[in-house]
Amino acid sequence: xxxxxxxxxxxxxxxxxxxxxxxxxxxxxxxxxxxxxxxxxxxxxxxxxxxxxxxxxxxxxxxxxxxxxxxxxxxxxxxxxxxxxxxxxxxxxxxxxxxxxxxxxxxxxxxxxxxxxxxxxxxxxxxxxxxxxxxxxxxxxxxxxxxxxxxxxxxxxxxxxxxxxxxxxxxxxxxxxxxxxxxxxxxxxxxxxxxxxxxxxxxxxxxxxxxxxxxxxxxxxxxxxxxxxxxxxxxxxxxxxxxxxxxxxxxxxxxxxxxxxxxxxxxxxxxxxxxxxxxxxxxxxxxxxxxxxxxxxxxxxxxxxxxxxxxxxxxxxxxxxxxxxxxxxxxxxxxxxxxxxxxxxxxxxxxxxxxxxxxxxxxxxxxxxxxxxxxxxxxxxxxxxxxxxxxxxxxxxxxxxxxxxxxxxxxxxxxxxxxxxxxxxxxxxxxxxxxxxxxxxxxxxxxx
Amino acid sequence: xxxxxxxxxxxxxxxxxxxxxxxxxxxxxxxxxxxxxxxxxxxxxxxxxxxxxxxxxxxxxxxxxxxxxxxxxxxxxxxxxxxxxxxxxxxxxxxxxxxxxxxxxxxxxxxxxxxxxxxxxxxxxxxxxxxxxxxxxxxxxxxxxxxxxxxxxxxxxxxxxxxxxxxxxxxxxxxxxxxxxxxxxxxxxxxxxxxxxxxxxxxxxxxxxxxxxxxxxxxxxxxxxxxxxxxxxxxxxxxxxxxxxxxxxxxxxxxxxxxxxxxxxxxxxxxxxxxxxxxxxxxxxxxxxxxxxxxx
Numbered sequence: 001x002x003x004x005x006x007x008x009x010x011x012x013x014x015x016x017x018x019x020x021x022x023x024x025x026x027x028x029x030x031x032x033x034x035x036x037x038x039x040x041x042x043x044x045x046x047x048x049x050x051x052x053x054x055x056x057x058x059x060x061x062x063x064x065x066x067x068x069x070x071x072x073x074x075x076x077x078x079x080x081x082x083x084x085x086x087x088x089x090x091x092x093x094x095x096x097x098x099x100x101x102x103x104x105x106x107x108x109x110x111x112x113x114x115x116x117x118x119x120x121x122x123x124x125x126x127x128x129x130x131x132x133x134x135x136x137x138x139x140x141x142x143x144x145x146x147x148x149x150x151x152x153x154x155x156x157x158x159x160x161x162x163x164x165x166x167x168x169x170x171x172x173x174x175x176x177x178x179x180x181x182x183x184x185x186x187x188x189x190x191x192x193x194x195x196x197x198x199x200x201x202x203x204x205x206x207x208x209x210x211x212x213x214x215x216x217x218x219x220x221x222x223x224x225x226x227x228x229x230x231x232x233x234x235x236x237x238x239x240x241x242x243x244x245x246x247x248x249x250x251x252x253x254x255x256x257x258x259x260x261x262x263x264x265x266x267x268x269x270x271x272x273x274x275x276x277x278x279x280x281x282x283x284x285x286x287x288x289x290x291x292x293x294x295x296x297x298x299x300x301x302x303x304x305x306x307x308x309x310x311x312x313x314x315x316x317x318x319x320x321x322x323x324x325x326x327x328x329x330x331x332x333x334x335x336x337x338x339x340x341x342x343x344x345x346x347x348x349x350x351x352x353x354x355x356x357x358x359x360x361x362x363x364x365x366x367x368x369x370x371x372x373x374x375x376x377x378x379x380x381x382x383x384x385x386x387x388x389x390x391x392x393x394x395x396x397x398x399x400x401x402x403x404x405x406x407x408x409x410x411x412x413x414x415x416x417x418x419x420x421x422x423x424x425x426x427x428x429x430x431x432x433x434x435x436x437x438x439x440x441x442x443x444x445x446x447x448x
Numbered sequence: 449x450x451x452x453x454x455x456x457x458x459x460x461x462x463x464x465x466x467x468x469x470x471x472x473x474x475x476x477x478x479x480x481x482x483x484x485x486x487x488x489x490x491x492x493x494x495x496x497x498x499x500x501x502x503x504x505x506x507x508x509x510x511x512x513x514x515x516x517x518x519x520x521x522x523x524x525x526x527x528x529x530x531x532x533x534x535x536x537x538x539x540x541x542x543x544x545x546x547x548x549x550x551x552x553x554x555x556x557x558x559x560x561x562x563x564x565x566x567x568x569x570x571x572x573x574x575x576x577x578x579x580x581x582x583x584x585x586x587x588x589x590x591x592x593x594x595x596x597x598x599x600x601x602x603x604x605x606x607x608x609x610x611x612x613x614x615x616x617x618x619x620x621x622x623x624x625x626x627x628x629x630x631x632x633x634x635x636x637x638x639x640x641x642x643x644x645x646x647x648x649x650x651x652x653x654x655x656x657x658x659x660x661x662x663x664x665x666x667x668x669x670x671x672x673x674x675x676x677x678x679x680x681x682x683x684x685x686x687x688x689x690x691x692x693x694x695x696x697x698x699x700x701x702x703x704x705x706x707x708x709x710x711x712x713x714x715x716x717x718x719x720x721x722x723x724x725x726x727x728x729x730x731x732x733x734x735x736x737x738x739x740x741x742x743x744x
Contacts, residue, residue: 074706074707077706077707078706081709084495085492085495085497103709106492106493107492107493107495108492108493108494108495108496109492109495201601201687201689202687202688202689202690202691203687203689204687204707256580256581257580257581257596257598257601258580258598258600258601258602259601260598260601260602260603260689260690260691261580261598261600261601261686261689261690262601266579269581269582270581273581273582275581327495328495399707399708399709400708400709400710403703403707403708407515407689407691407692410689410690410691411690411691413690414601414602414603414689414690414691415603416603416690416691417691
């Protein structure tokens with residue numbers, strides 16, 4: 001594993017912080033079990049360098065070794081599925097993206113953290129992320145009173161990225177509603193710069209992921225109350241239709257060319273290349289905006305919470321990552337993993353994490369004044385959004401449902417289907433697959 | 449002789465046994481496992497897999513799966529168009545290089561270059577070239593005053609764009625086999641044609657093509673099977689979109705197994721696909737056998 005070079009004073013600061021953290025941590029499990037390196041499966045994501053850099057502090061203060069197994073998004077999913085389904089997991093900790101948390105919890109693959117050591121407590125300042133850290137194994141739903149299953153390792157959520165210089169030039173205000181955003185997009189749209197970008201690609205949680213905040217803030221949803229066990233499909237509601245028509249219209253009037261193949265990577269490329277005025281992107285994209293190697297608009301992009309829909313609701317889709325301990329591990333490995341997680345959730349650790357450029361997972365760290373460095377201008381928007389986060393699909397069939405949604409949404413955006421017909425088809429597909437899975441389901445009457 | 453017969457049979461059986469064992473372990477068992485999975489629902493609870501028998505339910509659902517049907521249609525279209533173009537181009541290039549006396553080694557190297565590149569590199573190169581805003585193809589079009597096109601995001605252009613990449617990637621394979629075939633033809637036949645002052649097109653249609661027919665058929669079979677298994681270009685460039693414009697069978701199977709995690713249904717789709725490809729192979733081999741039986 002290559003390590004970034006750091007200057008001597010900086011290294012000293014990190015070591016001092018590490019020593020402070022070691023003394024402040026309520027659990028000191030690591031020292032007892034540090035014979036082997038801690039093996040962590042992580043995604044090749046924009047936040048990984050910060051995570052890796054922070055972990056060097058852990059290695060120094062505990063004289064321990066951490067071995068990272070880094071994989072792309074889909075590759076990591078397959079590796080972690082194989083790991084938890086095998087006789088013994090090759091990883092002590094696995095990172096799981098929000099979309100797959102229900103699959104791993106419901107499959108019974110992970111050890112509740114208090115079962116590893118009853119002294120473990122999730123600190124109250126750690127953001128709840130729509131209760132996705134706690135699971136009721138009997139009802140098979142997320143529950144604020146459920147067992148703690150994981151610690152978040154990256155607070156990735158959706159934000160509105162906008163070109164502050166273009167806003168200033170046109171005298172525009174940061175939008176508070178989707179209608180205001182659409183008006184700004186039309187004002188900014190031109191032959192060289194597109195007004196607004198949303199993912200339209202049919203992929204792996206792409207079009208569906210970006211459609212969800214609109215769907216939910218317009219008063220619609222996918223299920224009536226999935227968290228409560230009612231999986232009646234309501235995606236073909238009049239509210240959902242309005243949301244989809246809004247997206248379709250906005251893409252036509254102010255979107256970049258090729259909406260049907262717009263991925264997140266391409267939206268970032270357009271924004272940093274100066275060809276896009278605003279977009280919905282995840283917080284993890286932030287470091288690229290001010291990187292002179294990658295961005296032609298350094299210092300010109302700002303962020304804000306997503307706008308509210310006609311219902312007045314603001315919803316931002318969760319894209320956070322959690323780290324959890326596989327059940328199929330010897331108990332000493334589980335304890336070692338828990339020691340790392342407990343260290344990770346401490347306030348001082350999270351302040352260090354923030355300083356490396358990552359999005360911290362504690363609300364108190366998000367709200368604390370980090371200093372004048374412009375790289376921190378992301379944090380107020382994240383802090384303001386953390387109460388509006390929602391998991392798009394809180395059921396184990398998330399990947400299958402998203403796949404059905406991706407196809408229909410993409411068809412609408414490329415002009416191959418009408419919004420009402422696409423939503424009806426989505427409802428039929430989702431109802432059928434939930435029925436096959438033995439869930440309580442049904443759907444609304446077809447839209448006309 | 450009579451006493452040696454059983455030992456000869458034993459020796460034959462013994463010498464074939466390792467091969468049979470490998471066949472059973474590496475081919476038959478996985479296929480049987482796939483068949484068992486295709487009639488089961490595989491779910492996970494308490495960290496363990498649970499198989500429940502569902503009979504032919506999955507197989508019956510394959511026929512109703514609109515995405516899979518689009519995949520079959522697209523795969524057949526993709527294979528027919530891309531292989532036809534590759535056969536034509538590969539044969540023409542091989543013919544030209546076989547008749548070139550100067551720089552033929554250089555030409556061979558140049559034509560073979562794409563086949564040496566890993567699929568992931570090809571995907572990255574073409575993704576950049578096809579980019580609607582920053583891609584070189586649209587930049588060249590702009591120099592000539594033509595409007596930019598969305599090569600991979602437009603339903604009308606996406607499949608053609610994928611076919612273009614496949615043609616670029618695999619024409620060298622056809623070229624290589626055709627060149628080997630042309631160089632193995634008996635030179636005296638062509639010398640006789642030259643003495644008779646046979647026109648080039650007559651030489652091509654009456655001598656070269658009939659003599660090359662076995663090579664052409666074998667190449668066609670190889671390339672058709674490979675084209676039916678197309679995956680990397682789709683995965684890297686379009687993910688099957690827009691809509692189902694570039695959905696192909698392999699990608700449907702990948703998504704069912706590895707994204708949706710539906711092992712039972714994925715196995716059923718795989719079995720149906722294996723049968724479809726087997727049908728294509730049988731048809732191609734029959735064609736080859738018929739051609740071989742035809743009088744010269």
